[in-house]
Amino acid sequence: MQMRDGQQTAKARLIFDRWMAFEPDHAAWMAYIKFELRYNEVDRARAVFERYCEVLPSVKAWVRYAKFELQHNDVARARGCYERAMEALGEDCHVEEFFLRFAEFEEMVKEHERARAIYQYALDHLPKAAAQELYTRFVAFEKQHGSREGIEDVVLSKRRFTYEQEIAANPLNYDAWFDYVKLEESTGNHERIREVYERAVANLPPGNEKRFWQRYIYLWIKYALFEELDAGDMDKAREVYRTALKLVPHSRFTFAKLWLLAAKLEVRAKRLPAARKILGLALGSCPKGKLFKEYIQLEMTLGNIDRCRTLYEKYLEWNPANASAWLKYAELEVALAEAGRARALFELAISQPVLDMPEALWKAYIDFEIAQGNRERTRLLYERLLDRTKHVKVWLSLAKFEAEPLPQPEEEEEQQEGEEAQQRQPPPGEGASPAEREARAVRARGVYERGLRALREGAPDAKEEAVMLLEAWRDFEAACSDFRRRVEVAAAVTAVERKMPRRIKRKRAITNEAGLASGMEEYYDYVFPEEAGAAPNLKLLEAAMRWKRQKLAGGGGEGEAAGDGEQQQQQQDGDGQDEEQQQQQEEEEQEEEY
Structure with a gap:
């Protein structure tokens, strides 16, 4: 019986051998191997595996061979299968499945260092997009068997993999490059950092529009700062700036920050001629206000x-409408005590046909003349300004100027005296006597009168500005009590208050975008005394309203006692009301009647 079984086995083996001669697929070879294993023919099964891996050299075949050896407790042979597979297959074995099985085998036999080496080798040689599962397994392996440093390395590797995916999908995603560089800088590996920077700056923005270059140029700036501050290589940082400046199309746009950083690098290196050369080249090829300011500074x-001075002149030739440049130039001359040069600059500035901030320039010129203590020049400046504009602020400033004494420059000895000596002496100033203060008050009062007349005649709709002027005038008259009698001050204040308008509430129609009426809105208006005189019916209406209120309060002419009591009661009830609300109600009633 056993002889018969042996004969049948030999015949089956012969059939398998004839079948294998046709080089079938993997299933046929595994069927042959399982046949041998059923009869405990381990050596024959190993021989079949050898033929299998020779005929079908693939990762699948070698992995099955290694599993076979491991199942028969031959670790050395199993490891040899993986090693022989790498030699036999070459680049074909660089697939995720092969390294996963190899690392799992080493981990199973407690060879953790070997498994770690396999993971690292695989991550370094496989494409990032083809090793997602490998990264996941490696992280899990390090968490289980690795040290803290190993876990951190794995986390860094996984983040690197994420950034590589992002930049592979969009190389112009500069935010991803910034994050990638920041990750590498946290490791401190200068070679890796340089490599990432070089790869990042190699991706030029599409098109010659500044908005595409704004994020890109900061890669160059960070690259140069890294070379200077972290790596300590000034020559490399200088080369980075030079390369970046060559790439920017300065004929279309430029980046002042890039020029300035390159120049400041030379200043820190104590190479002032090189810094001046960079800034001069910047101003010659693509002048900008920021470049002028930093160069001057x-x-x-x-x-x-x-x-x-030369730079300010070039600056103003390039942009004569820049009021700030004129101011800075004049401030420089003032600081150098060159009053004549400063005055000439102010004259040139205000004579420009176009200025971006003329009001600031005029104010600075006036303040300069006030600081010089020259009242006549200041007054002439105000008159020239009023020829150009009749704004209420100009009138208020002129009135304040006429009312106050001019500051006098103190002597050097007085500057060195203490606070006690300054308190004993009267403050230096123009017009300390009451007569001179009265003269200033007269001039200021004349300015207020001129201003009110100009506003009411030249701009009758500017009612709020006129009210502002009148309120300032009233406050000025009230402040004259220190050198005038109380009766005179009260009379002056009363005279100004008579010019004050009355505020009333009115209604006007609201129109929508289509020009159709969409309702009514309330607004406050001012009625000046001259306007009230032009409308005599208003006085008649006011008298009628007063008569109506008296009639309602007195209950007619029949019961004077009852009316008086009722009026007293109403007066007591109205004591707690707000006067402004009562006045507003009366104005509303008057407006409705009107």
Whole structure:
């Protein structure tokens, strides 16, 4: 019986051998191997595996061979299968499945260092997009068997993999490059950091529009700062700036920050001629206000006044409408005690046909003349300004100027005296006597009168500005009590108050975008005394309203006692009401009647 079984087995083996001669697929070879294992023919099964891996050299075949050896407790042979597979297959074995099985085998036999080496080798040689499962397994492996440093390395590797995916999908995603660089900078590996920077700046923005370049140019800036501050390589940082400046199309746009950082690098390296050369090239090829300001500030720090003046002249030739540049230039001359040069600059500035902030320039010129103590020049400046504009603020400023004494420059000895000596002496100033203060008050009062007349005649709709002027005038008259009698002050204040308008509430129609009426809105208006005189019916209406209120309060002419009692009661009830609300109600009633 056993002989017969042996004969049948030999015949089956012969059939398998003839079948294998046709080089069938994996299932046929595994059927042959399982046949041998059913009869405990381990050596024959191993021989079949050898033929199998020779005929079908693939990761699948070698992995099955290694599992076979491990199942028969031959760890060395199993490891040899994986190693022989890498030699036999070459680049074909660089797939995720092979390294996963190899690492799992080493982990199973407690060879953790070998498994870690396999994971790291695989992550370094496989494409990032083809190793997602490998990253996941490696993280789990390190969490279970690795140290803290190993876990951190794995986390870094996984984040690197994420960033590589993002930049592979969109190389122009500069935010992803910034995050990637920040990750590498946290590791401190300068070679890796340089590699990422070089890869990032190699992706030029599409098109010559500044909005595409704004994020990109900061990669170059961060690259240069890394070389200077972290790596300590000034020459490399200088080369980075030079390359970045060559890439920017300066004929279309430029980046002042890039020029300035390159120049400041040379200043820190104590190479002032090189810094001046960079800034001069910037101003010659693509002038910008920020470049002029920083260059002037640099020369100011170095104390080169003549260079500052030359730069200001170039600045104003390039942009004569820049009021800030005129102001800074004049302030420089004032600081140098060059009053004549400063005055000439102010004259040139206000004579420009176009200025972006003329009001600031005029104010600075007036303040300069006030600081010089020249009242006549200041007054002429105000008159020239009033020829251009009749704004209420100009009138208020002129009136304040006429009312106050001019500051007098103190002597050097007085500046060195203490606070006690200054308190004993009267403050220096113009017009300390009551007569001179009265003269100033007369001039200020004349300004208020001129201003009110100009506003009412030249701009009758500017009622709020006129009210503002009258209120300032009233406050001025009330403040004259220190050198005038109380009766005179009260009379002056009363005279101004008579010019004050009466505020009333009115209604007007609201129109929508289509020009159709969509309702009514309330607003406050001012009625000046001259306007009230032009409408005599208003006085008649006021008298009628007073008569109506008296009639309602007195109950007619029949019961004077009852009316008086009722009127007293109403007066007591009305004591707690707000006077402004009562006045507003009366004005509403008057407006409705009107």
